[in-house]
Amino acid sequence: QSALTQPASVSGSPGQSITISCTGTSSDVSGYNYVSWYQQYPGKAPQVIIYDVDNRPSGVSNRFSASKSDNTASLTISRLRSEDEAHYYCCSFTNTNSLETVVFGGGTKLTVL
Amino acid sequence: MQLVQSGAEVKRPGASVKVACKASGFIFTDNNIHWVRQAPGQGLEWMGCINPHSGDTNNVQKFEGRVTLTRDTSIRTAYMELSRLTSDDTAVYYCAKRPPHDYAMDVWGQGTTVTVSS
Numbered sequence: 001q002s003a004l005t006q007p008a009s010v011s012g013s014p015g016q017s018i019t020i021s022c023t024g025t026s027s028d029v030s031g032y033n034y035v036s037w038y039q040q041y042p043g044k045a046p047q048v049i050i051y052d053v054d055n056r057p058s059g060v061s062n063r064f065s066a067s068k069s070d071n072t073a074s075l076t077i078s079r080l081r082s083e084d085e086a087h088y089y090c091c092s093f094t095n096t097n098s099l100e101t102v103v104f105g106g107g108t109k110l111t112v113l
Numbered sequence: 114m115q116l117v118q119s120g121a122e123v124k125r126p127g128a129s130v131k132v133a134c135k136a137s138g139f140i141f142t143d144n145n146i147h148w149v150r151q152a153p154g155q156g157l158e159w160m161g162c163i164n165p166h167s168g169d170t171n172n173v174q175k176f177e178g179r180v181t182l183t184r185d186t187s188i189r190t191a192y193m194e195l196s197r198l199t200s201d202d203t204a205v206y207y208c209a210k211r212p213p214h215d216y217a218m219d220v221w222g223q224g225t226t227v228t229v230s231s
Contacts, residue, residue, distance in 0.1 A: 003156075034216035038157070045207055045224055046149075046157065051217030089157050093216040099164055099171040100216070102147065107156035 004029065004090055004105035011111040012080045020108045022073040022090030028103055034093035035073040037066055039086050040107075046089060050075065077110070085112045114138040116208050116222035123228045129196040132225045134208035136189045139220075142166040144210040146191040147218055148182065152204040162211070163191060198229045 005023040012018040022029065022037075029035060035053045038046035048057055050066040053073065063078045073092075077084055090105040119133040134146060148160040161172035163182040170182045181194040191208060206225045209218035 032216075036217035038218070040157075045221040046209075046218075047221070048217045048219050051215050051219070055215075057219065087156075091157075091217070093211075095171075096216065099162060099169050100145070100211070101171060102159040102162070104149075104157045104159055 001028070001094075001101065001103045004092060004103055006088075006090060006105040006108045008106070009109045009111065011113055012077075013113045014080050014082065016080050017076060017078045018080060018110065020075045020077075020088055020090075020110070022075070022105045024071050024073070024092055024103070026071065028092040028094050029068065029073055030071045032092065032094055032096060033068070034096060035066070035068055036091045036093075037064075037073075037075045038089045038091065040089065041086050080112055082112050085110055114210075114220045116210060116220055118206075118208060118222040118225045121226040121228070123230065124198050126199055126229055126231055128198050128229075129194060130198060130227050131192055131194040132206050132208075132227070134191045134193070134222050136191070136210070139210070141184075141189040142186060143213050146182075146184070147209045147211060148180075148193045149207045149209060149218075150204040151207070151224075152201075155204075158204075160193065160206075165191065195227075198227075200229050203227065203229045 037050035040046040095101045142165045147162040163170045165184045184191045208222040
C-alpha cells in the first residue's frame with residue numbers, strides 16, 4: 001500500500017489559516033471514513049488531533065478542523081499560533097472488517113513565519 | 114492511560130531486537146496495539162498491529178517476515194521483535210493503541226530508539 005500524499009511543507013503567519021491536503025485512493029481515504037491527523041514536535045511522540053475524518057479529541061483546540069472529499073482529506077488550522085509549528089501526518093485505517101491496515105502520509109512541516 | 118516502552122537498544126547488523134510496550138490505565142485486551150517507526154529525519158511508517166484479546170496480527174508485507182508481534186496479557190505488555198537487522202532499521206519505534214470504537218491511535222508510547230551499527 002503506497003503512502004498518502006501530503007505537501008512537504010506549508011507556512012503561514014500568526015493569525016492566518018492554512019490547509020494541509022492528504023491524497024489517497026479508493027482503497028484508503030475515499031473507501032473509509034477513518035482518516036486521522038497527528039501533530040508531532042521534534043523529539044516527541046505524535047499526538048492525535050483529528051480522528052474519524054473530522055472529530056476532535058477532548059482537549060484539542062477548535063482551531064483544528066478537517067474534512068474529506070473523494071480521495072483527498074484536508075486539515076485546516078485557523079488563527080495560526082507559534083506553537084502550531086510542527087510536523088503533521090495524515091493516516092488512513094483500512095480493511096476494518098478484519099484486523100486493520102494503516103497507511104500514513106509522508107508528513108508536512110508547518111512553519112509559522 | 115499510558116504506554117511505557119523499553120529502553121534504547123544498540124544492535125549489530127544481522128541481530129534481532131525486541132521492544133516492549135507496557136499498558137496501564139485502560140483495558141489492555143480491548144485496544145489494538147499498533148507499531149510505528151520513524152527513521153532519522155523521516156516520516157511515520159506503520160509496521161503492523163496486534164489484537165491483544167485474540168493474539169491476531171497484521172504486518173506490513175515490506176518486512177518479509179522479519180516482524181513478530183506478540184503480547185502477554187498477564188502483564189499487559191505487547192512486544193515487537195524485528196530480526197535480521199540492517200542499518201536501514203535504525204529508527205525510533207513507537208507503540209500506540211487504537212480504542213475499541215474509533216479508528217485512530219489515541220495513546221502513544223514514548224518511543225524506543227534502536228540503533229543498528231557495526
